[in-house]
Amino acid sequence: MKKPDHADVVVVGAGASGVINSLVLAEAGLKVVCLDQGGWTQPSQHPHFSRDFQHQRHNKWSPEPALRRGADDYPVEGDQSHAFMWNGVGGSTNIYAALWPRFRPSDFRKGTEHGLAPDWPITYEDLAPFYDAADRMIGVSGLAGDPAVPPVPDYPCGPLPLRESGRAIGRGFDRLGWHWWPMPAGVLSESRDGRAACNGCGNCASGCPRGSMAKMSVTLWPRALAAGVELRAQARVERIETGPDGRATGVVYIDRTTGDRVLQTADIVIIAGNGVGTPRLLLLSENVQHPNGLSNTNDVVGRYLLHHTLVAAEIWVDEKIDSHMGNSGAVVSREFAETDVSRGFVNGFNFNVVRTGPAGQTAIGSFAQRPAPWGEDHHRWFARHFSHSFGAYAIGDDLPRATNRITLSATERDQDGLAAAKLHYTPCANDIRMMHYGMERLRDLARAVNAFDVAVTDYYENGVYRTPAWHLLGTCRMGDDPATSVTNKYHQCWEVPNVYVCDASSFVTGGVVNPTSTVTALALRCATNLAKNFQNLRHATRTVREYA
Amino acid sequence: MTEDTMTLEERRALTALLDTLLPGGAGFPAASASGMVELFTSRLLAAAPEAMTQIIGLVDTGNGLPGGAAGWREAAYRIEMILPRLFSEFRKQAYLAYYEQPAVIAAIRALGITYNDAPLPEGYPQQRFEPARDTPTHGRGNWLRTDEITRVDLSNLNLGDLLA
Numbered sequence: 001m002k003k004p005d006h007a008d009v010v011v012v013g014a015g016a017s018g019v020i021n022s023l024v025l026a027e028a029g030l031k032v033v034c035l036d037q038g039g040w041t042q043p044s045q046h047p048h049f050s051r052d053f054q055h056q057r058h059n060k061w062s063p064e065p066a067l068r069r070g071a072d073d074y075p076v077e078g079d080q081s082h083a084f085m086w087n088g089v090g091g092s093t094n095i096y097a098a099l100w101p102r103f104r105p106s107d108f109r110k111g112t113e114h115g116l117a118p119d120w121p122i123t124y125e126d127l128a129p130f131y132d133a134a135d136r137m138i139g140v141s142g143l144a145g146d147p148a149v150p151p152v153p154d155y156p157c158g159p160l161p162l163r164e165s166g167r168a169i170g171r172g173f174d175r176l177g178w179h180w181w182p183m184p185a186g187v188l189s190e191s192r193d194g195r196a197a198c199n200g201c202g203n204c205a206s207g208c209p210r211g212s213m214a215k216m217s218v219t220l221w222p223r224a225l226a227a228g229v230e231l232r233a234q235a236r237v238e239r240i241e242t243g244p245d246g247r248a249t250g251v252v253y254i255d256r257t258t259g260d261r262v263l264q265t266a267d268i269v270i271i272a273g274n275g276v277g278t279p280r281l282l283l284l285s286e287n288v289q290h291p292n293g294l295s296n297t298n299d300v301v302g303r304y305l306l307h308h309t310l311v312a313a314e315i316w317v318d319e320k321i322d323s324h325m326g327n328s329g330a331v332v333s334r335e336f337a338e339t340d341v342s343r344g345f346v347n348g349f350n351f352n353v354v355r356t357g358p359a360g361q362t363a364i365g366s367f368a369q370r371p372a373p374w375g376e377d378h379h380r381w382f383a384r385h386f387s388h389s390f391g392a393y394a395i396g397d398d399l400p401r402a403t404n405r406i407t408l409s410a411t412e413r414d415q416d417g418l419a420a421a422k423l424h425y426t427p428c429a430n431d432i433r434m435m436h437y438g439m440e441r442l443r444d445l446a447r448a449v450n451a452f453d454v455a456v457t458d459y460y461e462n463g464v465y466r467t468p469a470w471h472l473l474g475t476c477r478m479g480d481d482p483a484t485s486v487t488n489k490y491h492q493c494w495e496v497p498n499v500y501v502c503d504a505s506s507f508v509t510g511g512v513v514n515p516t517s518t519v520t521a522l523a524l525r526c527a528t529n530l531a532k533n534f535q536n537l538r539h540a541t542r543t544v545r546e547y548a
Numbered sequence: 549m550t551e552d553t554m555t556l557e558e559r560r561a562l563t564a565l566l567d568t569l570l571p572g573g574a575g576f577p578a579a580s581a582s583g584m585v586e587l588f589t590s591r592l593l594a595a596a597p598e599a600m601t602q603i604i605g606l607v608d609t610g611n612g613l614p615g616g617a618a619g620w621r622e623a624a625y626r627i628e629m630i631l632p633r634l635f636s637e638f639r640k641q642a643y644l645a646y647y648e649q650p651a652v653i654a655a656i657r658a659l660g661i662t663y664n665d666a667p668l669p670e671g672y673p674q675q676r677f678e679p680a681r682d683t684p685t686h687g688r689g690n691w692l693r694t695d696e697i698t699r700v701d702l703s704n705l706n707l708g709d710l711l712a
Contacts, residue, residue: 048666048667048668049666049667049668049669050666051648051650051653051665051666052648053666053667054644054647054648055591055644055645055648058640058644059595104691104692105691105692105693105694105696105697106691106692106697108694109694109697112697112698112699113697113698113699113700114699114700114702115699116707116710116711123694124694125694143677143683145683146689147687147688147689147690148688148689148690148691149689149691150691150693158677159677159682160677161674161675161676161677162675162677162682163675166682167682170684173686174686177688178688179686179688179689180684180686181684181689182677182682182684189677197674198671198674199668199670199671199672199674200671200672200673200674201664201667201668201670201671201672202667202671202672203667203668209668210668320660320661322661322662322672324663325662325672326672326674334689334691335688335689338692339700341700341701341702341704341705344705345705345710346700346702346705346710358647358663358667359647359652359653359656359663360643360644360646360647360648363643363644363646363647364639364640364643364644371636371639371640371643372643374568374569374570374624374639375568375569375571375621375624376571376573378569378570378571379573379574379575379576380574382576383574383659386656386659386661387661399710399711401711428710428711428712429709429710429711429712430710430711433710
């Protein structure tokens with residue numbers, strides 16, 4: 001086995017969290033090696049320049065590895081939900097929509113609020129400075145002053161164009177007397193740091209080859225490489241090695257370009273492989289000392305998978321609102337974000353109101369699963385509907401359940417022979433009640449904008465809820481109690497004190513918004529604490545609740 | 549079934565079925581006139597070969613291919629009822645292939661809609677966010693500080709039911 005020079009820190013995963021951890025620690029003067037099982041995605045590889053861009057969204061640019069079947073992917077077994085991920089430099093920022101709303105204080109306090117989920121071990125106020133700093137790193141566009149969230153500094157870039165679609169949606173919310181605000185986004189409204197401003201091409205669903213959207217391979221990786229991070233692509237980590245003292249000694253990876261196995265030793269190991277890949281790696285790392293997988297004596301690794309509840313409506317209005325143009329996110333509404341038990345459930349949901357898409361996607365009914373009619377009515381339907389719609393998601397805070405989980409497949413393997421991930425997820429009655437309530441509110445919104453047509457979906461297929469919310473959260477959650485969590489509040493594993501888990505698997509609850517802004521804030525906080533305390537933590541033999 | 553092994557009759561059946569789903573009219577070309585058939589065929593055979601085989605197999609009920617537009621519509625309805633999942637895939641591939649054809653894109657533009665062949669490089673004209681016009685003035689919305697969050701009264705909810 002090859003054994004390159006020892007590193008201070010090895011980071012597994014080159015996505016949003018991996019790059020921020022790598023960058024901060026390298027800028028602190030540490031020797032950082034980052035490994036990713038996939039490669040770089042060049043701008044020319046995105047489908048935006050080709051007329052078949054819509055078709056590609058359903059195969060090699062699908063956000064689902066099961067449909068994409070790329071060489072860099074590993075299988076995710078299970079049919080209860082879709083898994084949204086991209087394996088390669090930049091991670092899932094290669095394909096996300098970069099919607100950038102934050103959690104609010106109550107999202108961290110569900111234990112206090114109702115007790116059907118735990119509190120986070122940190123508060124909004126703990127994370128707020130890191131949200132602000134991460135926004136500056138990313139170049140987030142938005143409008144400060146939203147009365148439904150804690151005050152934020154002016155965003156680095158002004159808000160993105162609201163367009164006719166956003167204004168039409170806003171009028172609908174105003175008629176209902178509901179909150180709404182322009183959606184913050186990790187998309188440039190003005191050119192910055194050598195990246196071009198968004199030109200409204202309308203194909204955010206397949207990433208952004210211009211770099212207007214915060215795709216980490218073009219936003220932060222150049223800076224991280226300049227800081228000295230050694231990034232090794234095509235390096236698939238198969239296990240974390242531990243020594244007799246219980247500490248990790250490093251990771252073993254397969255160099256996919258040569259087939260060699262390589263042991264990368266390091267003082268600190270950071271796992272940032274997303275809510276599926278991270279628990280998978282901890283489970284794959286079982287050994288005599290850790291027979292249930294690494295840091296998993298309590299059997300929490302992989303459990304409490306959260307996706308968010310999701311229901312949606314495509315809403316068609318008489319006005320031509322050019323719904324195939326512009327970045328995807330238009331408006332956010334926090335009207336139903338807080339728990340109100342009079343509704344019959346705990347937790348709340350958010351409206352993400354978005355632009356819909358190009359002609360083919362409209363015809364196949366990709367947003368709300370209602371395709372255009374075939375036959376003689378088709379063209380009349382298309383002329384009436386296309387460019388006249390917006391989409392509204394009601395995205396809710398699902399309750400964490402131990403039975404919703406990631407395990408290792410007993411049958412499927414990736415191309416290197418490693419066990420595939422197996423995903424199991426079903427919403428509980430509270431979640432389903434919230435979804436039904438959300439569907440009624442979506443119909444209210446359709447009426448308020450005088451829609452001539454609306455299609456509402458609960459994403460059930462043959463009796464199985466298959467949310468395309470895709471978010472992969474909560475599977476190695478942080479906490480104050482080693483019996484019920486995988487890491488402490490600094491992302492340090494309770495059982496292996498020099499292994500850190502830092503990505504969306506660290507979430508305790510999912511909030512009601514897209515997770516990437518919180519992932520980046522957590523990553524910045526994790527790396528900042530680690531850099532500040534590195535000389536103590538590099539030799540740590542136990543994990544404590546609170547750093548001095 | 550592969551592209552090479554498709555018979556002439558199967559190709560005719562496929563073309564007629566596509567024209568039934570996407571007939572010409574209202575300024576739009578029929579599927580076969582748009583130039584999509586070969587592209588559609590190769591994609592469907594790659595993605596869901598069973599859809600092609602079974603759907604074409606159902607067109608002929610033993611009395612030869614349907615006659616006339618009404619006969620083909622009846623055949624399509626029948627297939628949709630018998631094989632809903634495969635028909636759905638067939639229709640999806642047909643729509644996606646159709647709407648990337650230059651003649652169809654031209655028809656979309658003729659509706660008065662600005663529509664690019666592909667998203668880039670041009671993109672679409674960007675408007676600016678105009679604060680005076682676009683900033684919400686409703687003043688609605690609130691949030692709780694961490695120290696304001698207290699227990700909600702769950703007495704009217706059956707917790708066992710909620711977690712089921």
